[in-house]
Amino acid sequence: MNLDAIRDCLDGSIPGVMATCAPDGTPNVAYLSQIEYLDGSHLALSFQFFNKTRHNILANPQARLLLIHPQTAAMYRLSLRYLRTETEGPLFERMRAKLAGIASHVGMSEVFRLKGSDVYRVQAIEQVPGRPLPPSPPRRNLLAAVRHGTQRLAAAADLESLLEAMLASLREDFEVRHAMVLLLDGGGRKLFTVASCGYEQSGIGSEIPLGEGVIGVAAREGTPIRIAHMTSEYAYGRAIREAVAQGDEADRLETAIPPPGLAESRSQLAVPISAGRRLLGVLYVESPQDLRFGYDDEDALVTLAAQLGLAINLFRDAAESAAEPAPAQQRRRRVAGPTVTVRHYAENDSVFFGDDYLIKGVAGAILWALLRDHQAGRSSFANRELRLDPRIRLPDISDNLEARLILLQRRLLEREACVRLEKTGRGRFRLCVARPLQLVDVPAGTRP
Amino acid sequence: MPARPPAVQLDAEHVRFVEGAVSIIVAARDAANAPELVRAQGCRVSRDRGQVQLFVQSAQAQALFDDLRRNGRLAVVFTSPSTHRSLQLKGDDASIARARPADLARVAAYRAAMVAELGRIGISEALALALLAGDDATLSVVAFTPAAAFVQTPGPDAGRPLGAAP
Numbered sequence: 241m242n243l244d245a246i247r248d249c250l251d252g253s254i255p256g257v258m259a260t261c262a263p264d265g266t267p268n269v270a271y272l273s274q275i276e277y278l279d280g281s282h283l284a285l286s287f288q289f290f291n292k293t294r295h296n297i298l299a300n301p302q303a304r305l306l307l308i309h310p311q312t313a314a315m316y317r318l319s320l321r322y323l324r325t326e327t328e329g330p331l332f333e334r335m336r337a338k339l340a341g342i343a344s345h346v347g348m349s350e351v352f353r354l355k356g357s358d359v360y361r362v363q364a365i366e367q368v369p370g371r372p373l374p375p376s377p378p379r380r381n382l383l384a385a386v387r388h389g390t391q392r393l394a395a396a397a398d399l400e401s402l403l404e405a406m407l408a409s410l411r412e413d414f415e416v417r418h419a420m421v422l423l424l425d426g427g428g429r430k431l432f433t434v435a436s437c438g439y440e441q442s443g444i445g446s447e448i449p450l451g452e453g454v455i456g457v458a459a460r461e462g463t464p465i466r467i468a469h470m471t472s473e474y475a476y477g478r479a480i481r482e483a484v485a486q487g488d489e490a491d492r493l494e495t496a497i498p499p500p501g502l503a504e505s506r507s508q509l510a511v512p513i514s515a516g517r518r519l520l521g522v523l524y525v526e527s528p529q530d531l532r533f534g535y536d537d538e539d540a541l542v543t544l545a546a547q548l549g550l551a552i553n554l555f556r557d558a559a560e561s562a563a564e565p566a567p568a569q570q571r572r573r574r575v576a577g578p579t580v581t582v583r584h585y586a587e588n589d590s591v592f593f594g595d596d597y598l599i600k601g602v603a604g605a606i607l608w609a610l611l612r613d614h615q616a617g618r619s620s621f622a623n624r625e626l627r628l629d630p631r632i633r634l635p636d637i638s639d640n641l642e643a644r645l646i647l648l649q650r651r652l653l654e655r656e657a658c659v660r661l662e663k664t665g666r667g668r669f670r671l672c673v674a675r676p677l678q679l680v681d682v683p684a685g686t687r688p
Numbered sequence: 689m690p691a692r693p694p695a696v697q698l699d700a701e702h703v704r705f706v707e708g709a710v711s712i713i714v715a716a717r718d719a720a721n722a723p724e725l726v727r728a729q730g731c732r733v734s735r736d737r738g739q740v741q742l743f744v745q746s747a748q749a750q751a752l753f754d755d756l757r758r759n760g761r762l763a764v765v766f767t768s769p770s771t772h773r774s775l776q777l778k779g780d781d782a783s784i785a786r787a788r789p790a791d792l793a794r795v796a797a798y799r800a801a802m803v804a805e806l807g808r809i810g811i812s813e814a815l816a817l818a819l820l821a822g823d824d825a826t827l828s829v830v831a832f833t834p835a836a837a838f839v840q841t842p843g844p845d846a847g848r849p850l851g852a853a854p
Contacts, residue, residue: 254811257765259715259723267715267723269765269776270840292838292847304723306713313818315727315748368726369747371821373814 241365242280246316247535249307250275250283251468258285258320259304260296268292272305276335276357277535283320284331286339287356297322303360306368314372319364325356330463332357337457337465382540385413389544398666399555399642403435406523406548411437414540416525418502421513422448422455423521423552426602426639431459431522434643436500443500444650445599458510459522466538467508468531507532511545515553520640523548552640559623559642559667579676580658584608586684593657602639603648605632610671611659611679623667645669696777696834696850703733705775706740709798709805710766714742714830716755716782724752728830729820730798731766732791740764740777742830743787743795745822753828756782762832765840770808774840775850779832787827795827 249256256272270293274286287294297303301322308315326332336354389409396402403421410416418438422431425447433446451460458465507527513520523545525533583592590600591607599607609631610621626632627641634641649661658675698706706712712728726749728742742764746753756762762782767774787795799820806816837850 257713257725259713259717259725259763261717261721261723263721265717265721265759265761266778267717267761267763269713269715269725269763271765271767271774300721302720302722304715304725306725306727308819311815313815315819317725319722369745371818373818 241367243277243283243318243362243365244280246307246309246365247277248311249309249316250277251310251531251534253310253468253531254308256308257306258293259306260293261300261302262292262296263299268296274335274339275305275307276331276338278331278359281362282323282359283362284326284335284357284359286335286354287325287358288339288354297358309372312372312375313370315368315370317366317368318362320360321363323359323361325358327356330461331359333457333461334463334465337454338467340467378536380415382414382536385409386540386543388413389540390547393544393547393551396551398559398663399552399640400646400663402548402551402555403646406544407435407437409544410525414525414537416527418505418527419523419525420500421521421523421548422459423513423640423643424450424459424519426634426636428519428636431455432647433497433499434521434647439500439502441498441500442650442654443497444654445603445647446497446499448499454508454510455522455524458512458524459519462512462514462519464509464511464538464542466510466533468533502526502528504528506530509533509538509541511538511541513545513549513552515549520549520552552643556640556642561624561667575673575676577658577675579678581678581680582611583680583682585682587682593655593659596655596657598655598657599648599651602632602634603644603651606644607648607659608681610661611673611677614671614673615677615679619671619673620664621669621671623669696837698733698737698834698837702775702837702850703737705768705773706731706766706777707733708768709801710768711802712742713765713767714744714749714752715763716752716761717759718751718755719758724755726752727819728764729822729827730795732794739831739833740779741791743791743798744828744830746826746828747823749828753784756784756830760832762830767840769805769811772841776838776840777832777834778836778838779834781835782830782832785829785831787824787829791827791829792824795824 256275257269258272259267259269261267272285276284278284303320305318305320306315335357339354392405392409393402396405406421407419410419420433420436422433424431429450431448433443436442448456450456454465454467505526506529509525511523513523523541580593588600589604591598591604606626609629623641627634652659652661660672662670662672664670712731713725714728715723715725717723726744728744730743732741760782761780763776763778765774765776802820803813803816807813839848839850
């Protein structure tokens, strides 16, 4: 029997128990707070305390594990051999994030701290004789959902429809109601939200630093993180949301967009999106239910995220090498109504329409360049020329310009700004301005 | 009756705990110190509190019984599913006998108490009964004298000998 076949037993809803033996022949029994599946013949256990189990396995690496299937009550005994302890890296971070979830669930956050991930080889698996319940049929066939999701992604023609296809697949193929896609900033220090579904506020444009919360840690370590119970330690962005909600007079001109997120999230899964070895972003799903995402859900979303990553890369290259002819310059639409003052702060490239914060950073620099050109009589643009535009200062040659344009386009729509971006072809778009604008450039040194 | 005075004296409260609705896991080891374990289905402590009996499904415990017959050494953890309170007893004189009719009544009462206890943490009656199912015609009794006892509630105190200061 392969460990794959019984990994539902590792999910912690019924804790596993391990027997070890001291060199003097004294057996010992201990409950396990966390078991992590590694592959068909390896698992890892959390090392939290220097207890009897710890002493025993260091002296005598043989262990025996008793597991119970959470749906059928089938019992399994595993023969294990201790191999090593990891104290950093993806496995350790994944387990640490999960342990925070488990610990807060049982009210022992202060007591449960991961010291290491003990890796064991599974030498044998035996089913204990008994009368388990018949397995119930799965909620849905995840392999079929992956196939359908794959087809949706393959049918997308550009980055924007690709992101929509991903969210539609989560909603319709996986019955996941709350999700977001974040992409890595070219500088590699933070992620920005480019698409989301199921939240009151879309949070498009909100940023999460690498290493912060479930999403930031998944990105930094390049490993999926799945949490089955609510956790406060990794409640990414909650503090930011609260700070934004309570913003006093001093930061009235707030330039942080609150990240989306469920206030009472009880299950979370963050999956890195990569192309080859290069991290592009994170796919994140959550649910108000405990134990909503299992190993199979994680496998399914990792598989889809792999395809998403390859497609994102493909579209990034395609959008800028597009040879579609520029459409004939159309007559500019009539502008009407009172003049709107648009301020640009060179300090951080933040842009305000009147007193309303719109965007900052690279997307802010792009918008400002477009508005300046528009004042000079232009309204049609190509991605390729933007990449070369010295005013924009993309942090990296590999920066996803298309993603920033999508972000900018959505932000303009959501804030009901009097300016819109309209796609006019592959790698081309138009700036539409509905009101007369007065552009004010505030030099560096003056913070908004 | 134990052959020698027990090294550990259980008090009345300990007896109530280990005889109550607690999960019971028994471990042993073979000549090569390879451990083995099984879930027991109830417990009885002798009137003088010197001997502990555990009810075990024989079909689930063949290897464990072999180990106990050879060296008599065992460890048992009693854990309350709802509070995580946990107590570990160890012994080195374990023996195995067939269950008597009075034992079967104990096991039936244990199952009923566990179904109620597990229900409190959201485990269905069907699942709890499946977990504790067995063939009572071949039920065995593992008896031993507690030689050591440890607090095993999860946390930094786990493993502290009973009676020692935390």
